[in-house]
Amino acid sequence: MKLKTLALAAALVAASTAHAQGLPKLKVGLMLPATGTYAALGTAIENGFRLYVNEQGGKLGGREIEFVKVDDESDPAKATDNVNKLIKRDNVDVLVGTVHSGVAMAMAKVAKDTGTLLLVPNAGADAVTGPMCAQNIFRSSFSNWQPGYAMGEVMAKKGHKNVVTITWKYAAGDESVRGFKEAFEKAGGKVVKELSLPFPNVEFQALLTEIAASKPDAVYTFFAGGGAVKFVKDYAAAGLKKSIPLYGAGFLTDGTLEAQGADADGLLTTLHYADALGNPKDNAFRLAYAKAFKLQPDVYAVQGYDAAQMLGIGLAAVKGDVSKKAELAAAIEKAKIDSPRGAFSVSKSHNPVQDIYLRQVSGKENKLVNVASKALADPGRGCKL
Amino acid sequence: MDLATFLIQCLNSLQYGLLLFLVASGLTLIFGIMGVINLAHGSFYMIGAYMAFALAPAVAATFGGGFFAVLVVGTVLAVLLGYLLEWAFFSFLYEREHLQQVLMTYGLILVFEELRSLAVGDDVHGVQPPDILAGTLPLGDVMTYPVYRLFVSGVCLLLALGMWFVFTRTRLGMMIRAGSTNREMVQSLGIDIKFLYRVVFAAGVAIAVLAGMVAAPVSSVYPGMGNTVLIICFVVVVIGGIGSIRGALLAALLIGVVDTFGKVFVPQAAGVLVYVLMALILLWKPDGLFKAA
Numbered sequence: 001m002k003l004k005t006l007a008l009a010a011a012l013v014a015a016s017t018a019h020a021q022g023l024p025k026l027k028v029g030l031m032l033p034a035t036g037t038y039a040a041l042g043t044a045i046e047n048g049f050r051l052y053v054n055e056q057g058g059k060l061g062g063r064e065i066e067f068v069k070v071d072d073e074s075d076p077a078k079a080t081d082n083v084n085k086l087i088k089r090d091n092v093d094v095l096v097g098t099v100h101s102g103v104a105m106a107m108a109k110v111a112k113d114t115g116t117l118l119l120v121p122n123a124g125a126d127a128v129t130g131p132m133c134a135q136n137i138f139r140s141s142f143s144n145w146q147p148g149y150a151m152g153e154v155m156a157k158k159g160h161k162n163v164v165t166i167t168w169k170y171a172a173g174d175e176s177v178r179g180f181k182e183a184f185e186k187a188g189g190k191v192v193k194e195l196s197l198p199f200p201n202v203e204f205q206a207l208l209t210e211i212a213a214s215k216p217d218a219v220y221t222f223f224a225g226g227g228a229v230k231f232v233k234d235y236a237a238a239g240l241k242k243s244i245p246l247y248g249a250g251f252l253t254d255g256t257l258e259a260q261g262a263d264a265d266g267l268l269t270t271l272h273y274a275d276a277l278g279n280p281k282d283n284a285f286r287l288a289y290a291k292a293f294k295l296q297p298d299v300y301a302v303q304g305y306d307a308a309q310m311l312g313i314g315l316a317a318v319k320g321d322v323s324k325k326a327e328l329a330a331a332i333e334k335a336k337i338d339s340p341r342g343a344f345s346v347s348k349s350h351n352p353v354q355d356i357y358l359r360q361v362s363g364k365e366n367k368l369v370n371v372a373s374k375a376l377a378d379p380g381r382g383c384k385l
Numbered sequence: 386m387d388l389a390t391f392l393i394q395c396l397n398s399l400q401y402g403l404l405l406f407l408v409a410s411g412l413t414l415i416f417g418i419m420g421v422i423n424l425a426h427g428s429f430y431m432i433g434a435y436m437a438f439a440l441a442p443a444v445a446a447t448f449g450g451g452f453f454a455v456l457v458v459g460t461v462l463a464v465l466l467g468y469l470l471e472w473a474f475f476s477f478l479y480e481r482e483h484l485q486q487v488l489m490t491y492g493l494i495l496v497f498e499e500l501r502s503l504a505v506g507d508d509v510h511g512v513q514p515p516d517i518l519a520g521t522l523p524l525g526d527v528m529t530y531p532v533y534r535l536f537v538s539g540v541c542l543l544l545a546l547g548m549w550f551v552f553t554r555t556r557l558g559m560m561i562r563a564g565s566t567n568r569e570m571v572q573s574l575g576i577d578i579k580f581l582y583r584v585v586f587a588a589g590v591a592i593a594v595l596a597g598m599v600a601a602p603v604s605s606v607y608p609g610m611g612n613t614v615l616i617i618c619f620v621v622v623v624i625g626g627i628g629s630i631r632g633a634l635l636a637a638l639l640i641g642v643v644d645t646f647g648k649v650f651v652p653q654a655a656g657v658l659v660y661v662l663m664a665l666i667l668l669w670k671p672d673g674l675f676k677a678a
Contacts, residue, residue, distance in 0.1 A: 035498070037609045040507040169656070197648055198656030200613055202604065205397040206645040212528040213390040226607030229509050233605065239521060239529030259511035259605055 029092030034071035048304025061315025079106030101125035129351035131382035144175035150356035150373035152183025176222035224251035236263035349380030402641025409621035411593030427611030428497035433597020452515035467590030626673030
């Protein structure tokens, strides 16, 4: 009996102190790559996310934010375990992640099953806001389909008729090329050959010879990271840059320009962000980011920042109570997110409806040329929301 | 495919095959001849590529000279690294099971990747080929061929020839081959087998690092690059026959042909063709093409 009253008293004391401090901290599970090929991207996303949280005084929706971090190693095989650790062991309220599409798919699956709010700050797999879509899954970045589709329109407008595509044979490459082909063939062009090589093979010489032999009007490509550097350099070294113009999804020249050097000069790519956009929000963001981290921000930092903004909007609407899932989701769906890339809203399947920019490489920057596709929405095929 | 394209593709196969041999030759030495399963081989290659990138400014400042000076300095550093690693780690592995070798060399991969990340960062970098090799040769009506790729092939042929000569025509080579067959016997004949192995290991590391440096302008420099070459290197050594330099060269050329034409004719299966080739060859000759006597 005595024990019981003691416990009761303790519980009361605990409850009253919690009340005095307001709501308990909101646990945000950051599942991002801290090692491996995508480590730099993971850092940029986290920086962007923290920048917004700090701008809000460390609080979103009235709740202090506490981060729990897991290195996902960009390894899909470990993804389910890692997500479960965050949800079951660390009891996170919100999941943020990740870069690698395969890992993001595993996260989406768990998020869908458990109902935990998931914000995807990069991975472009169409399925995340397609067949896998759910009320509690949002993306702050792009779908692979989007830059491809926009480039299809651009290249058709430039008068190219016969185009060869080349990419890695994996989901992101396939989806990007599919988006491109959809727009390009709708506008009357023709994809004469679809070349691919296994991921992450970077021996392009055989396929470059194929391109030279089929003499298309232009080439559309999706490569990223080390592969993008090597492809651009090999394309130039093979003498093709002069005779067959090369176009690509923006990742071809993002974060890689230092390494590509003059071989990338003049390349046209499409993406939802560009250097020197010049809008006031972007200027302020770039200044604040550079001040806080002594680094220039990139598209990944923007996506991290916007993921935090989306969370902030959702939380504000429910006063920090994440259990009100429907209201939280409705608030993000209605919102206009004031992103450095330009304000955007989310589609019915929770992917950004955003302007896709045409950029041209000049020096070490992806300079804005114009808006390739205004307020482009991913069709969200297979999504039943 | 017309004749001109076919010939260019043959050149591509040859070139890729030679590049593969260059990358795998260090492994031939360490795994093929010394019998140590060295998963860290890819890391040595990666270290080489990063040296070509990171050492260039320092070398230019202290010694002057460009790319070739970096090659020399890098190779010297690699010999030291190899010597040190053998003394500290690998010398304990010869008598042990393969599993323990795998565990330790896998650990080394993680250590080297992390050190790389701390020292140079995780960005992708490009390395410029030296000016005299930066040009291109016209090939067909649209294509050109970079001179540097021909230089890489040349380096590779020289290396293959040099290794073959040392192993089959010199006293040192004879001792090494004898040591790989029967350590105790060689030791009892008064040869310092420990020192000998230390030298061979250092040479293996140096060759891998050199391969990384030479390949850097072609392949560019990025995190995880070592792991992508590791598996194909083992395939080369296994197809060629463990311990055979001749075999490794032939295997690399074969893989070059299969990979190049595979990508062109059966792109859907390009990723597995090399392994199908390996399976077929092992069915036909379970010890690989050439088994060292």
